[in-house]
Amino acid sequence: MKENVQSTLGKFKMEKSPYMHRLRWHSPIVKLTFWSFVFLGLILVFFFRSPSTSSPLGSDVSRRSLSTNSWGGPAWEKRVRSSAKVRSRNGISVLVTGAAGFVGTHVSAALKRRGDGVLGLDNFNDYYDPTLKRARQALLERSGVYIVEGDINDKALLEKLFEVVAFTHVMHLAAQAGVRYAMVNPGSYIHSNIAGFVSLLEVCKSANPQPAIVWASSSSVYGLNTKVPFSEKDRTDQPASLYAATKKAGEEIAHTYNHIYGLSLTGLRFFTVYGPWGRPDMAYFFFTKDILKGKSIQIFEAANHGTVARDFTYIDDIVKGCLASLDTAEKSTGSGGKKKGPAQLRVFNLGNTSPVPVTNLVNILERLLKVKAKKSIMKLPRNGDVQFTHANISSARRELGYKPSTDLQTGLKKFVKWYLSYYGEGKKSAK
């Protein structure tokens, strides 16, 4: 929008000369009009610039209301269209929500590389260091992906996007992530994972044609289940965190929109995704930071010295699963908000099928960083984390050809290499 305003001012200056010369420049009326326009222009520049400098309050609401100013106009629409333009035969055009997020960035880049049309949407909230999101945005910008700054709760914005581009698919990755943060800010889970999801589905069901939707659920829906490996057919009615509960609610809401409106919906239960450009709130990430700083790290253990283990899944494997989900998604069957026939409804585990104890994770990091970690062992608090996750991926293998191929050692090596180049040499420090 900043560019837009400036180019308008530039045009005004250029157009001024032929016209102005005919009028007498020294006439006080002309002078007054001219300076009024300049003054008005400056006010406009000031107003349109202000949303990009984040509000000191940092509250969700102020961010949202300001961001409504940052979209619209012919130059903006042109940018949206160009980013979403399909450049390969049989390509798809995808709206990626949460595009400045970890998975969103990788999926957007992969789609763009194949020649698909990609438009990003992200509210750039400050749940974790927004400079990392801005760096991912810059990365995508260079590959031709534009990220619209806005919230999925902004229905007018979503409607506008569908008016400008007839998206064939939506990759919905925007969410409030994290398990323990729900005790600090429970409302943000409801705002993004439930209200935001419904807002998106409402716009998708009314769009013509309706897009097919692939969205991020979570392995956390398995909650306190003890039967392993976790299978999609297992009951998921004992979530251990509000985060898990909102993702589970999302799966039920997806069922409803599929049933009533004929939306094609695929939910992906991600299992502890890690890799370059990852999320700083995840253990492998802040362990790396703290080990390098010589700061003590807390390792959780379950009752009776039980191991805490995670089915760590490397980002490239997840991206393949996401793209395969988009490629195998059938068309939605509704139009004009009405269902015309049964539509596809799927849920897949995207894991790695080999849980690794968190102590092994730390050992690998110590070797890669060549630094011994200072460890303190803590009891696993009963505030959301579960003892282990382990995916049965036979369904994803059968339906998507999903075959994870990166083990934790290989994946962490790539993560550490990225971490050192991004934060290393005193350039920035992980907050």
Ligand SMILES: *[C@@H]1O[C@H](CO)[C@@H](O)[C@H](O)[C@H]1NC(C)=O
């Ligand atoms: C994994 O799930 C499939 C059904 O999708 C089931 O047939 C198979 O027995 C499960 N495997 C294990 C090891 O539980």
